[in-house]
Amino acid sequence: MxxxxxxxxxxxxxxxxxxxxxxxxxxxxxxxxxxxxxxxxxxxxxxxxxxxxxxxxxxxxxxxxxxxxxxxxxxxxxxxxxxxxxxxxxxxxxxxxxxxxxxxxxxxxxxxxxxxxxxxxxxxxxxxxxxxxxxxxxxxxxxxxxxxxxxxxxxxxxxxxxxxxxxxxxDNFTGAQWTKLIVNQINALPAITGLSAQEVIGDRRLRAVLTASLQEATRIGYARGVRYGSIQGLDDRLLRVVARAPRWAAQGVPLLMRRRMGSTPNPGSTLQSIRRGQLTEIDYLNGAVVDEARAAGQDAPINAALTALVHEVERTGAFLTPAEVAERMRPLIS
Structure with missing residues (x-):
């Protein structure tokens, strides 16, 4: 063919x-x-x-x-x-x-x-x-x-x-797209720090940021009437629980994601773009959550901040340390 x-x-x-x-x-x-x-x-x-x-x-x-x-x-x-x-x-x-x-x-x-x-x-x-x-x-x-x-x-x-x-x-490809959007929450922090996805999830400070952004994105999907599809161990029932769970419990989702990645370092597509000196598609990932929040009459400040940090790295070429990321995100996730 x-x-x-x-x-x-x-x-x-x-x-x-x-x-x-x-x-x-x-x-x-x-x-x-x-x-x-x-x-x-x-x-x-x-x-x-x-x-x-x-x-x-x-x-x-x-x-x-x-x-x-x-x-x-x-x-x-x-x-x-x-x-x-x-x-x-x-x-x-x-x-x-x-x-x-x-x-x-x-x-x-x-x-x-x-x-x-x-x-x-x-x-x-x-x-x-x-x-x-x-x-x-x-x-x-x-x-x-x-x-x-x-x-x-x-x-x-x-x-x-x-x-x-x-x-x-x-079936329900739209719902699966939204679930993939939740999975892709992992892309921003490697692009900001230069670390692999596994390293990001393994750092408790960055894992807290990731969990907060993931919960925010999940809640925006429900505000938009989404029925999440079932992929990579995530489904509508689990994500409904995650959206309402305390952060210490919701971090189980990033930990599940890390187990599924295996041991080979996964930089994620957004960090790969940064390393090649190309513009990333962050506006279609975390930025998409911001757009969908606006359509629902809501805000998505955590996803907006992560989008802005990726664009900062695009402009400057300088990664941030986990401590710097945690400090800059602290007002939004505390």
């Missing part, structure tokens, strides 16, 4: 390499040093799903019409990537693999003639160097759209992807 993968960072690179390994004709888009490396030496994958070098066609935009496409850019780059490839995406299934809440909705608006479905990649991967991606934690990918049963396009795309990596079509 001809498959296009738009954006070959950690997530897109993993999808492209594994689909190539099972025999699909894969074409990818990339830029700069990443594009040069793929053209010269292929797309190299290692880690939890084994090793493979994918010799794939690569350019800044798709050159041939795919039968199925995966959109794997950062959230802030999605609209431009869709417009640049729109002619070849019209009329096919486009799987939007992105963090946050806006990606699928945006793709549906820009590609009215396509079957756009969402995907939540729960595995962790790192962009180690141009042309090389490493899977640090294996996990499922979930596909769907809306808050009902998965559409036929999601079921078929999941079947194709499942031959390469664990993938499933699910």
């Amino acid at each position: 001809r498959i296009g993968v738009i954006g070959t960072g950690a997530i897109g690179g993993t999808i492209a390499a594994l689909l190539d390994r099972v025999g699909h004709l894969v074409e990818v888009t990339a830029r700069g040093a990443q594009l040069e490396a793929i053209r010269a030496d292929g797309l190299r994958l290692d880690g939890g799903w084994g090793t493979h070098t994918a010799r794939v066609a690569a350019a800044e935009t798709l050159r041939t019409g795919p039968e199925l496409a995966f959109l794997c850019t950062k959230a802030q780059d999605a609209a431009a990537a869709i417009r640049a490839n729109a002619d070849l995406l019209d009329g096919i299934t486009v799987v939007v693999v992105q963090n946050g809440l806006a990606g699928l909705r945006e793709a549906q608006q820009l590609l009215p003639g396509s079957d756009c479905v969402g995907a939540l990649a729960l595995y962790a991967a790192s962009f180690l160097s141009p042309g090389r991606v490493s899977v640090t934690t294996t996990a499922n990918t979930y596909l769907g759209a809306g808050d009902g049963p998965p559409p036929a396009a999601a079921v078929e795309a999941a079947r194709i992807l499942d031959a390469a990596m664990p993938a499933f079509a699910i």
Whole structure:
């Protein structure tokens, strides 16, 4: 099958390499040093799903019409990537693999003639160097759209992807997006401190901040009428308890997240962007919670502060120590 993968960072690179390994004709888009490396030496994958070098066609935009496409850019780059490839995406299934809440909705608006479905990649991967991606934690990918049963396009795309990596079509995709948004609360603090996700959770000061932001985000979801989906050990029933629990009890959620990550240091996608000198997608993670709070007539001061701290690190290039983070966040979480 001809498959296009738009954006070959950690997530897109993993999808492209594994689909190539099972025999699909894969074409990818990339830029700069990443594009040069793929053209010269292929797309190299290692880690939890084994090793493979994918010799794939690569350019800044798709050159041939795919039968199925995966959109794997950062959230802030999605609209431009869709417009640049729109002619070849019209009329096919486009799987939007992105963090946050806006990606699928945006793709549906820009590609009215396509079957756009969402995907939540729960595995962790790192962009180690141009042309090389490493899977640090294996996990499922979930596909769907809306808050009902998965559409036929999601079921078929999941079947194709499942031959390469664990993938499933699910009900209540919107609720699962919100649960992933809760899981992604872990991204901000590594980007602010330069520590791995495991190190952040292991530090009691940072764990307190993470727990407070997670509880705030969960409560905003309920204010927006969300019924959370069941992924990574979290579900609506558990999160309803977490939203009301004292902080000492709610910190069990970050500790559960750390156990699921395993021992390989997980920097998170936001810290990876910082290290590459790129703008992060924090406005689509913690920033999305702030936007949803505003839509509900509420505030999300903890998520707003974390968003601002990530932008500060983007501007200055200087990480904060755990003590500095704790001191600056203390008025909001005490």
